Amino acid sequence: MRIKVLAVLLLAQTAAAQQLSFVTCPVVRDTKTVPCFLAEYEGETYYLAVQQDISADQYPPQLLHEVLVEGTVDKGPRVCGGIPLKPVKLSVLPEVNQACNTILPAEPGIEAPPTRRPAGPSTRQPGAPAAPPPAPPVRPTPPFSEREWKVLYDFDSAFLFSKDTRTVNQAADYAIAAKAKRIEIVAHRGATLLSNGKIFVEGEKIAAQRADRVAALLKGLGADPTSVNVRVVSAPPQPDGKNDPESRLVSIRVSP
């Protein structure tokens, strides 16, 4: 009995930790509310995301583009007809792929998870926020110590989404308040080990592009340009299929 329980636990643990990394076309599933975004991989359907708005933590993929899916299989019930992946990182790959163009109609019994916003205009009540209120901006106060911020990117992308610009803004505010002597930007080029064993490496210049954009934003937000140092790490790391999204990174270290 003990052995059996242990075996079940181990099995469950193994299953819960199943990592998947694959590139595929996303599939859009209409529902009676907002659309879901799904992906087919090795004969199974996975749930990736649902239509939200710009304040969402997870942005959906895009038709006309393949998506790199890096996630952990979740044992919870199917969502919108697909197995959920939690956590999951979705990267819209930059090149256009006309084959990625499937929208499935709504079907009875397939429903989108609850969202803060419906398909049409926002329905929140006057005065109520559309999303949980963001933490109020905290003006950095002394004593100041060395601090670091991280921006994680979609694969082969240097675009700073709304949530990323907030991170850079925080770093800039801190650097200004601390009269930082040194701001070190380290930009990385990432790589991903796909579940089929292939290694997927980002473009050679992506780290430099990320560095340029973050440095420009920091300076534009008021950080002392003479304190900004940039280091570009163009050699991709050895991917492990688990922590690869964290290899697509810019770190901002602020030293008073």
Added chain:
Amino acid sequence: MKAVWVSAVAVLAASAVLALAQQTASPAWISAGTTGVLPAQAEFPTSTGRLGLLLSGGPVDMKGHPFFTPLGKNGRACVTCHQPAYGMSFSAEAARDLWKRTGGKDPLFAAVDGSNCPNLPQDQEKSHSLLLQRGLIRVFLPVPKNAEFTINIVSDPTGCNTSSTYGVNSPTPTVSVYRRPRMAANLKYVTGPAPRIVLKLGALADTDPATGRPVGMNFMADAREATLLTQARSAAMGHGEAEGVTDEQLQRIVEFENQVYVAQIFDGSVGSLAEPGAPATLGPAAMAAHRPGVLGDNDYDSVFLSFESWKKGGASTQEQFRASVARGADIFMFRQFWLRDVTHINSIGLGNPLKRTCATCHNHQMTGQDLSAGFVDLGTTNYPRWTEPPLYSDARDLPVFKITCKPDAQPHPYLGRVIYTSDPGRALISGRCADVGSIVMQQFRGLSARAPYFSNGSAKNLRELVDYYDRRFDMKLSETEKQDLINFLGVL
């Protein structure tokens, strides 16, 4: 001149004004150098009723005023392209009428950009075909030094892009594109305070060179000028061919522009649009009174406020038309469709496609512009969704450029690395491949006074505009729904 147009506007009864509108397309064209007083309130005939003008600062003496006075050698003033009677822009019909009345001598037709190319015979109508048929002004810009793309000329009906004097291989290489003049009115909604970071770019907004403050990047087709002041200087030197312009002149131009409000004020089927009980968004006084910067993409404080009072309908033609307008407002706000493949909407984290409504993009209360920097690639200038004829055998009148993205550039998100376009739009300023075809959306006000529509003047009327959206997003609008939308847009 003064007596003619002021009396036509201020004195004529509504029916007489409408009758006048049927007789002549341009009863109130103000020529550069006109003297007289522009009244604080005026009404001008449009295709469906009357356009209302309100100057919040009171009447303006046009004599010597730099907005109304030529500042350069070609005889143009700001008013040449920003006519009060035409929503502070002008219509192609008015341009045609002006050509007939002046034999093409009005400064509007100046060779520099009022013709298809300065090297064409300027006394011939065909040399000004884009202005006369589409209301387009030539905009000539260099390819940015940092461009992520190369540009080749595929076809050049005007001859300007291949000209050895004016073209892309000339001693001063420029790309000629052709665009509608924007309305210089309701500008508090267009130039209001802006966030430091532009959501659509993931980067800093442009700044006012005088104050360092971020600007909205929302009042030119390509957002190339930061402020009204820099735009006025650039326009005086470019469109006006002025050799110089003083700070005082610029300040007076901007001061005037900032007090101009226009909107439709009378509709032939509805009657007065600004009477008590009418929807609160209508008329120029509403434009002047309302607060800018309000996001209207919601169901409780909508983009064009509430048309509830017109929904009940009734037996009369007026009541039925009002009900149609109210239905059009509901379609605009609530009719869902797949919003897809639009750069700077679908590509900024919202997903592609997005099941939303017109109000998702046209979200700025009172104007229907985007509250964020408004450049998007709807597709009007880019193949295959452009508004140009689809086949080689069909004659085109706009140039076609082939844009090829460099290997390290981020490609256009929905068209890839090779793009055929009649106007690269924002990309001619930013140099980014992803921006090809992105153009700042325009206000929805005073539309009846200033056809044709879209930046390239490709929609001759509101029906063609609605048809484009219907095709573009596969909305499957019924004939009744289309007419409801047309009626709604026509009263704004």
